[in-house]
Amino acid sequence: MNTKFKSILENITYTFTANIFTMLISVIMTLILPKFLGVTDYSYYQLYIFFISYVGFFHFGWIDGIYLKIGGMxxxxxxxxxxxxxFWILNIFEIIVAFVVSIFAVRFIKDVDKSFILVVTSICGVITILRTYLLFILQSTNRIKEYAKYTRMDRFIYFVLVILFLFLGFDNYKFILYIDIFSKLVALILCIGETKDIVFGKISIDKNIFLEIFDNISIGIKLMLANIASMLIIGVVRFGIQNNWDIETFGKVSLTLNISNLLMTFINAVAVIMFPLLRREEESNLPKIYTMLRNTLMLFLYMMLIFYYPMKLILSAWLPQYTDSLRYMALLFPICIYESKMSMLVNTYLKSFRKEKYMLIINAISLALSAVLTVVSVFMLNNLTLAILSIVFLLGFRCILGEIVLTKTMNILIYKDIILETALTLIFICSSWFINNIFCLAIYICFYLIYVFIKRKEIKETILIFRKFVRQ
Incomplete structure (x- = not known):
């Protein structure tokens, strides 16, 4: 085994172990919290999770610029x-932002629970952004072992305390939010201990440091805007659902989305190490690596759809109060395919080629389409099923558009693969939604085997390339 492959394998092992651990906690939390909190409290908790997913954008591309600039160093x-x-200028800036948001929430939001959630979100945002600053530096400089360690730390603390508080009878969503802030704060302190040399030292507040900050923002702003647009693709639909239906409906849809996204934990184990590795790779090798990774990833992802029906039966038995919403897994489960491919391959390669502008354009087009579909499905037709179906359509559209742009850059033809994969996705959705029994599983397995047979030549070539790479 060559040294390079051994190093890659070690980094994947670190992140995979961390992400498996995080995934197990996510699975347990996904199953336990709705069981003990009740539908309303769980729905407010999901609203907090929805808000907290956007706080990272309040550094305005600053951290993204650092990530892109030092990637591979x-x-x-x-x-x-x-x-x-x-670090310290960012700290002061985020505290000011959090103060302004909190004042706005207290004075202008009449719903007491929503106001409380927004205040807690702003506080948690300061902690989250500072930790992201440190973690991105570790990740982009290929210190994957430390990155993996401090990524999972807060989830472990969170998990232990949530279980303890639920056992003691604290079943109010506010306690869960307090625990989340505390666990993130402890993880930040521990992460600071690992990166003391970029937290404690001589602070220079002069023209040069502000020029450096503005340069980082100018580099990262396109990536940040692309990420905002990316999250809003689903966020606009969820916002429409939250406004047009009650908080319980929002919570049930959010639970189904969480379950459908659990597979992303595995993919992130590899995606985390991809950017610094690709930045160090010869550009001429990138198309071959892309083909190998793509063939492996898609084979794995479409195989994972087989577990939809058994998972749905188990979840329906465990969470009977969510049975009506779990049916929407038939529509949403394929989002793991498009999100995984986008995260691991398309976005990582576009960042490696420094094509943040294309990422922004692709996500902006998808966001505009999301707004149109939300207006039609939610506000004009008042159709929840159509609104949920639009999520998988939007993510599929964005992924296909992104891959077409990327593969043109590398001069790779993937149209046959896109047609095959789209057909397999449609077969899964139609069989799962309209048949909705064990026969849908049998139908999908048959078509998956046909897909493997059609792709047999590419699979063999991928295995040969992989073996050659390992032995070099």
Whole structure:
């Protein structure tokens, strides 16, 4: 086994172990919280999760710029004094933002629970952004072991305390939010202990440091806007659901989305290490690596759809109060395919080629389409099923558009694969939605085997390339 592959395998093992751990906690939380909190409290908790997913954008591309700029560099080669100064300036800036948001929430939002959630979100946002700053530096400089360690730390603390409080009878969603803030704060403190040389040191507040900050923002702003647009693709639909139906409906749909996204934990184990590795790779090798990764990933992802029906039966028995919403898994389960491919391959490669502008355009087009479909399905037709179906359509559209743009850059033809995969996705959705019994599983397995047979040549070639790479 060559040294390079051994290093990659070690990094994947670190992140995979961390993500498996995180996934197990996510699974347990997904199953336990709705069981003990009740539908209304769980729905407010989901609203908090919805809000907290957007706080990372309040650094306005600052951290993204650092991530893109130093991707592939060695940690020891960084100008530590610059990052010490930026850490503390970022800290002050985010506290000001959190204060403004909290004042707005208290004075202008009449719903007491929603106001409380927004205040807690703003506080948690400061902690989250500072930890992201440190974690992105670790990730982009290929310190994957430390990155993986401090990524899972807060989830472990969170899990233990939530179980303890639920056991003691604290079944109010507010206690869960307090625990989330506390666990993130402890994880931040521990992460600071690992990266003392970029937190504590000489602070320079001069023209040069502000020029550096503005340069990082100018580099990262397109990536940040692309990420905002990416999240809003689903966010606009969820916002429409939250406004047009009650909080319980929002919570039930959110639960189904969470279950459908659980597979992303596995994919993120590989996606985390991809960017620094690709930045160090010869550009001429990237198309071959892409083909190998794509063939492996799609084979795995479409195989995972087989577990939909057994999972639905188990969840319906465990959470009978959510049985009506779990039916929507038939529509939403394929989002793991498009989100995984987008995260691991399309976005990572576009960032490696420094094509953030294309990422922004692709996501902006998809966001505009999301707004149109939300208006039609939610506000004009008042159709929840159509609104949920639009989510998988939008993510599929964005992924296909992104891959077409990327593969043109690398001069790779993937149209046959896109047609095959779209057909397999439609077969899964139609059989699961209209048949909705064990026969839907048999139908999908038959078509999946046909897909494998059609792809047999590419699969063999991928295995040969992989073996050659390992032995080099």
């Amino acid at each position: 060695e940690y020891d080669d960084l100008n530590k004094n610059s990052y010490v100064s930026q």
